[in-house]
Amino acid sequence: MTKQKTAAILAIGDELLSGRTQDANMHYLAGWLTERGVELREARFVTDDMDDIGEALNALRTKYDYVVTSGGIGPTHDDITIDAIAKALGVSVITHPTAKKMIEKFYTAQGKEVTEARLRMARTPEGARLIVNKLSGAPGVCIENIFVMAGVPGIFRVMLTAIDDEIERGEVVHSRAATAYKLPESVIAGALGEIQTEIKGVSIGSYPIDGDDKGVTVVARSTDAAIADKAIEAVATAIKAQGFEPVMSDRKKSEE
Amino acid sequence: MTKQKTAAILAIGDELLSGRTQDANMHYLAGWLTERGVELREARFVTDDMDDIGEALNALRTKYDYVVTSGGIGPTHDDITIDAIAKALGVSVITHPTAKKMIEKFYTAQGKEVTEARLRMARTPEGARLIVNKLSGAPGVCIENIFVMAGVPGIFRVMLTAIDDEIERGEVVHSRAATAYKLPESVIAGALGEIQTEIKGVSIGSYPIDGDDKGVTVVARSTDAAIADKAIEAVATAIKAQGFEPVMSDRKKSEE
Known part of the structure; x- marks a missing residue:
């Protein structure tokens, strides 16, 4: 286990904005x-614009350990992510021989034609490695610290599986939550501030359920599980002191 | 009607990342x-970190006509958006007299105490105007071209209503869509590229439904409704030429 790596996502597409x-x-x-113990520090969304993509990419790739992009790697004219990334890195766009074979194999196996549009998906920045796509053939691309992936959620997830081994694990952040329905967060704001100051190595977040009077979920996050436990116990005590009953939970799968 | 104004959103909060x-x-x-004919050009998400908020804000406010922030203006210690924005603009944080009155009135009317934590929500960067919040009392803030709003979706939307008159309308972009189920987007990619080249003043986007073989939605967007119509008709013809029946639609409310 090492210190946490940092990451950013760059989501590309007019349709998102x-x-x-x-x-x-x-x-x-x-x-x-x-x-995986990697901290997502920033997300940026830009339109299908070469300069906007390039500018965001260059800012993020120099600031974080990993950059994951999503969108704009399909077969149509508005899929310009590969070109934008190559331009930002100052390298050429090539037709990647292995990608070409993957795409030929995928479509031929289905009795479909290998068209020019489909081969467009074999284009990569020069020097890139491929990210295998078991779902729809056309691969993603990895170059330097950048993972270039599809925007379609199902394919994005399949590509994440393919890069799993390339992501260096860091210290996992343990998360504990206490929810108090109907307790306004402003009522325990003072106590939360004190707990944050007193307990070292924990980050305490306060999330109103829907405004200040419907209730609040307080989350304690720490790379040390014992510290997260200690902090959330202190939060629970503060909630009880106001006459409310906290509902405790660990990080839920549904929240991920 | 004027040329389209541009906007960006800066969403703030550890919980989002x-x-x-x-x-x-x-x-x-x-x-x-x-x-409203305003183009959202970029979105950034950052954690509850003074420097990250300030850096993103300064980049966005100088590049776009409007910046909308969401999150981090509540009563707890992790709500630092006001401080981060004031620091980025080089102004002080004050307790805004009108905001203070709004908050006092809101809580007093409910027979609740006006605590120090609640009055924290009356803090604004010096020189700011208020954005009325009919839902939960504590106002948002407008300073220069920045609208500082709540992260809770219900309150965010109420605050948007309150700034509606301050947003200068531009030319509305008309959107037309044609969906062809089971048609791989790669099959019409060539035709779409040609339509994009031939018809001026339209932006054609191609969105695979779930990979390259489940179908595709093609969207034509233009500030000239007649051009959007013309482009989507050309797309429909290209879809029919492949033996598929396009399902036509205008921009749907559910997609907004």
Whole structure:
């Protein structure tokens, strides 16, 4: 186990910013990285614009250990992620011989034609390695510290599985939660601030359920499980002192 | 009607990047701005970190006409958005007299105490105006081209209503869609590229339903409704030429 690595996601696509499509990849990646002890520090969403993609990529790849991109690697004219990344890195775009074979094999096996559009998905920045895509043939791409993946959630997840071994595990953050229904968070705000100050090595977050009077979930996060336990016990005591009964929980799968 | 204004959202909160909470505000804002002819060009998500918030804010506020922030303006110790924004703008944090009165009135009317934690929500960067919050009393803040709003989705939406008059309308983008189930997008990729090249003033996006073989939705977007119509008709013709029947639709409310 080492210190936590950091990561960012760059989600690419006009449809995400026009309100047409709700992104599902950021949230999934966040939970996936957290389980592996990697800290997702930032997410950026940009449109299908070469310069905007390049600028965001260059900012993120120099700041974080890993950058995961999603979207824009399909067969159509609006899929420009490969070109934008190559330009940002100052390398050429090539047709990757192995990617070409993968795509030929995938479509031929289905009795389908290997068209120019499909072969567009074999283009990579020069020097890239491939991320195997068991679902739909066309691979993702890894270059330097950047993982270039599909935007379609099912394929994004399959590609994550394929890069699992390349992600260096860090200290896993243990998360404990206490929920108090109907308790306004402002009532325990003072106590939470004190607990945050008194207990070292924990991060305490307070999340109102729907405004200040419907209740609150308090989350204690620490790489030391004992410290997370100690902090959430102190939170539970503060909740009880206000006459409310906390509902305790560890990090739930459904929240990931 | 003027040229389209541009906007960005800065969503703030550890819980969004840990995978605990799935953001709902970006997608809602995207549809809301699109309806008003304002282009959401970028979204950034950062953790509850003063420097990360400040750096992202300064990048976005100088690049776009409007910046909307969400999250981190509640009563607890982890709500640091006001402080981070004031620091980024180089101004002090004050207790805003009108905000203080709003909060006192809101809690007193419910027979609740006006605690120090609750008054924390009256703090604003110096020079800010208030965004009225009919739902839970504590206002949002507007300073320069920045709208500082709550992270709780219900309150975020109420605050959007309150700033509606301050958003300058631009040319509305008309959106038309054609869906072809079971048609791989790669089969019409060539035709789509040609339509994009031939018809000026339209942006054509191609969105596979779940990989390359489950079907595709093609969207034509233009500030000129007639051009959007013309483009989607050309797309429909290309779909029919492959022996598939397109399902046509205008922008649906459910997609916003």
